[in-house]
Amino acid sequence: MGMTGWYLHHHGAGHLTRFRAVRPHLAGDVTVFSSLPAPQNLPPDTRWVRLDLDNDGTPDPAGADPTAGGLLHWAPLGHAGHARRLAVIADAIAGQRFDRFVVDVSVEVALFVRLLGVATVVVTQPGDRGDGPHRLAYASAARVLAPWPAGAHRSPAQHGLVEVGGISRFDGRTRDGVPDPGTVLVLGGGTAESDLADRVARAAAATPGTRWSIAGGSTWIEDPWEALLRAEVVVAAAGQNSIADLAAAGARAVVVPQPRPFDEQVATGRFLADHKLAVVEPSWPDDDAWPVVLDQARALRPDWALWGVTGAAHRAADAIAQVGS
Incomplete structure (x- = not known):
């Protein structure tokens, strides 16, 4: 070798x-x-x-x-x-x-x-x-x-x-968790603007009955696998690792592509939207838009096998x- x-x-x-x-x-x-x-x-x-x-x-x-x-x-x-x-x-x-x-x-x-x-x-x-x-x-x-x-x-x-x-680092992991209704997990690795915590707090206030958490930035989780499985909806950027991890977990997701050179995340978001793998938003939704956005994500039946993680x-x-x- x-x-x-x-x-x-x-x-x-x-x-x-x-x-x-x-x-x-x-x-x-x-x-x-x-x-x-x-x-x-x-x-x-x-x-x-x-x-x-x-x-x-x-x-x-x-x-x-x-x-x-x-x-x-x-x-x-x-x-x-x-x-x-x-x-x-x-x-x-x-x-x-x-x-x-x-x-x-x-x-x-x-x-x-x-x-x-x-x-x-x-x-x-x-x-x-x-x-x-x-x-x-x-x-x-x-x-x-x-x-x-x-x-x-x-x-x-x-x-x-x-x-x-x-x-995905999670390829081969067992999906033995059951989503907890009302839970929303935000993967902050790509969406971690300085005001992310404030945005999440406002989104949580605008969606009564939900419980939001952040994995990333100041609330870094070394191994978020269990959190991914427990979340009813996951909010993430369109980075390659994030999308592969969503696919490995079979998650229902809201994906917000971030500005990157060469429109990297925009291109990925386009594929996800075209194949109904996630709800794709061009930017972080307004507070009063979140109830509809989360309902759209809950209604998804994504065929994540299309992403070829296995x-x-x-x-x-x-x-x-x-x-x-």
Whole structure:
């Protein structure tokens, strides 16, 4: 099996969550490169290399041209932190053979690793990824890993695309909980604006007979599986991990896509609405709209099998292992 490298972007918790879902199914040694701190209880045969931030707070020099005239997304001239993080990756590859390298996500790291002679598995995301930098990263990859079911999104990848289904950390868990009538769970990982608690309090006041709770932000729950099963309705953003977790739990949900680059969550919300998997709202509903929105969610009979969660993490690991083997 050899050595697998794995780059994890530091924005949010989703990239790390996806790694932790796939890693148990991937044989061999894995070295992770990320600006995130190493989590507790790393899986066996897993090494964590901490990188400098690609925007470490130092002012970018004038004329830094971070996109190299539109060819890249982030490669500022004269940025010491950016140079150091790539140097760490180069030093590791020069010192030990890597058989494959998963990049989740960075155009620049994907191209850099490929230039160093290592085959890449690039994780793609929903939305409009047809710009030049994304196309270049996909064209250079041995595999393009899509964490959604076949046909859910259009991808500009011309070869090597593997649509594995939604990757959830809860795949394989037993659904032995029964929804508690009147309960509403808000997953705050993607909807956690600064005033989320106030919004939830107002929504609860506008829906007598309901009991609202938040999982995320200041009320972080390490393992919300039981809370997902107990909730009559779940309110969530349209991030890939959140949607995969809703599918794993078979939840009735209200999904509020958040503004993200390339309209990532808008694209996912469109698929969910078209297939009647969730009630999709373009923004957080007004207080007096919540009674109707919750009734619509309660009336759903979502066929979450469409999201392809069962076995997705295993299929992702198989697609990775095939590269360089």
